[in-house]
Every structure is written in C-alpha cells, then in structure tokens.
Amino acid sequence: PISPALVVMNTVRNYVLADQALRLNNERRRVENLISWKPPPHGWVRLNTDGACRDDGLIGCGGIIRGSEGE
Numbered sequence: 001p002i003s004p005a006l007v008v009m010n011t012v013r014n015y016v017l018a019d020q021a022l023r024l025n026n027e028r029r030r031v032e033n034l035i036s037w038k039p040p041p042h043g044w045v046r047l048n049t050d051g052a053c054r055d056d057g058l059i060g061c062g063g064i065i066r067g068s069e070g071e
Contacts, residue, residue, distance in 0.1 A: 042068045
C-alpha cells in the first residue's frame with residue numbers, strides 16, 4: 001500500500017468497532033416466562049426442563065418427571 005500506517009490504523013479502527021458491536025449484541029438479559037403445568041394423559045409421564053445462565057457465563061439446567069397425578 002501507498003500508506004501502510006493508514007491501512008493499519010483503519011484495520012484497527014474497524015476491529016474496535018466490530019468488537020464493540022459484538023459486545024452490545026451479546027449482553028445477557030434476564031428472561032422470565034410464567035408457564036403452567038398440564039398433566040399428561042393417564043398412564044403417561046411428562047418431562048419438564050429448564051435452563052439458566054448467570055452473568056459470568058456459567059449455565060445450568062434441571063428437570064422433573066411427573067405422572068398424570070402430579071407424582
């Protein structure tokens with residue numbers, strides 16, 4: 001290039017702008033959904049699962065298996 005320093009400075013500027021845009025898009029927000037449980041037909045079981053993510057990026061999941069009587 002005719003001006004290598006200018007090319008490097010523009011590349012760094014573009015990198016910084018892209019990094020800032022990615023950080024804005026990756027902000028974690030708490031999402032809470034209120035739901036209800038409906039029992040499965042008699043003789044069947046239902047598997048309910050959930051997942052969670054903390055601000056530090058750690059994730060977890062859990063679940064429960066219930067019968068048609070809620071057991």
